[in-house]
Amino acid sequence: MSIIQVDGLAKTFRSRERASGLAGSLRSFVAPRYREREAVKQISFMLERGEVLAFIGPNGAGKSTTIKMLTGILYPSDGMVQVLGLIPWKQRHTLSYRISSVFGQKSQLWYHLPPQDTFDLLARIYELDMMAYRKRRDFLIEVFDIADHMRTPARKLSLGERMRCELAAALLHRPEIIFLDEPTIGLDVIAKQRIRDLIGQLNAEEGTTVFLTSHDAGDVEQVCRRAIVINHGEIILDEPVAKMKSDYLRAKTVDLLLDEPAETLLTIDPASGRRHLGGMHEGLRNKTGIQVLKAQGRSLKLEVDTSECPLEPVIAAIMQRCHILDMTIADPPMEEIIAAIYGEKSKVEHEDEADFDTTVAAN
């Protein structure tokens, strides 16, 4: 039985347009004009208990609007939703005891209070049994490694420390589903990894269903097993992350700072005039899937298509030639992945249309 069922869900916002200047304001007051925006357009999907879903898309795609409808904050314009068998906007209170949400951009801890006090308040809000609450709190403090931060006002915590406290607070009442909206936004690499590991642990050990939105391809790749891509309010892809990864998350950007000029590692192909990693390693010579994006001074930037060439031999070959002083490996930005998905989809649609045209012509 699905834990979340979404059928033809849509939301259209109607907002009043206000003209500038005094005359414009008066005109808007007397004869108001409205603009309609379809934020979510008839989307349907289901989620099983224990799934870890990435719900991704570019800015303004309709992610937050969907989450707000699934958690009962917003009424839809059309369609039906059941979360844990409840209709969110009609049974919001009952639902709130069984779900939780964390917004990376908005703190849910009381700003001036230490997390310890927020936790105690939440225990009362969720009407938790005090003995069970203390046990759960102590367990979460240990798992999330936040003992040192429990008595510091939330406003004085670093972003990474605060996010760990936010997650622990959201889990006090043992929610069956957790909605995470950009949980790693603004965090450094180490803090991001920590949050990702904790989400994975939470799902593996407690079976919590995770509904995550993020602009960070790393969150999707490392945490989620299924991805739904939404753009302009429509679902354009719904498939396992493993498939999405092999289809669209192949390119990694490798930024290197070397101890010698980057040019010494490159050769120029006389036919195309393009630079490539030259003569460093037999296996890498003429290897497809490695593109030199930039070579300036001692910094070298490569794009490696991991479906054609794994990263390890590339890095190993460079390390045999020179010392790497610094290195970062980055995923393509979400916008690029979505553009690639769109490109692929419209190619398939055009091919289908062409097939249809030739069939019609033949008939």
Ligand SMILES: Nc1ncnc2c1ncn2[C@@H]1O[C@H](COP(=O)(O)OP(=O)(O)OP(=O)(O)O)[C@@H](O)[C@H]1O
């Ligand atoms: N209360 C509102 N009134 C009018 N329009 C709104 C309202 N909330 C959202 N929108 C519009 O609906 C569309 C979808 O917004 P939404 O916040 O769901 O996008 P998002 O995918 O979460 O984007 P982001 O990644 O930037 O947070 C946007 O065009 C936005 O301007």
